[in-house]
Amino acid sequence: MNDRHTHMGELLSAIREAVPSRTTREWLDLCQTQGIPATDLLDLAHAHENAYVLDQGLITKREHPTEGEYYATRTPFAMSRTPISFSRHAPLLGEDTFTILEDLGYSADRVHALADASVVTATSPQATSS
Structure with a gap:
């Protein structure tokens, strides 16, 4: 070397x-x-037009239910026995906060309090205080 x-x-x-x-x-x-x-x-602004990228399915056009059209990248590797597929769009800001904090052991009341105090952003319906 x-x-x-x-x-x-x-x-x-x-x-x-x-x-x-x-x-x-x-x-x-x-x-x-x-x-x-x-x-x-490869210019990122034109990656979705590149023949190799298109042939390999590295970037695909998606439609987000609220945000409109966007391009998503495929995982850089492929496995024959466990193919990877697109399962959901990226969450909106705060969309998964409630679930994540509950999974970490926070109570629903505590998550509501954190959201009410603007410590976290929680936009999911579950995080809305009653």
Whole structure:
């Protein structure tokens, strides 16, 4: 490993000097002809349009019941015996507060008191004080 890094500074200088001499497409074509795995950087704003991303199902369009359309990412790994599937949308702020705090041992009265004191945000119907 040390030998691989002996001339790293010189290598990086040479790369910095060479990179502007070609376009991204030209570098990618060169890498492909030389059998070097390479790809261009994926702009997050356009990831949902990328052919590879679409082919692999890495990003899918979803419709949130109250927030509208959004893109969701798939988990970065796949398992043949236990496939991962989309089960629910991300919760709204405070939507799961009551359930989480109850699971941690807080009583319903205590959660109501915390919500009433603005210590936590609890938007679920269960957390509304009577």
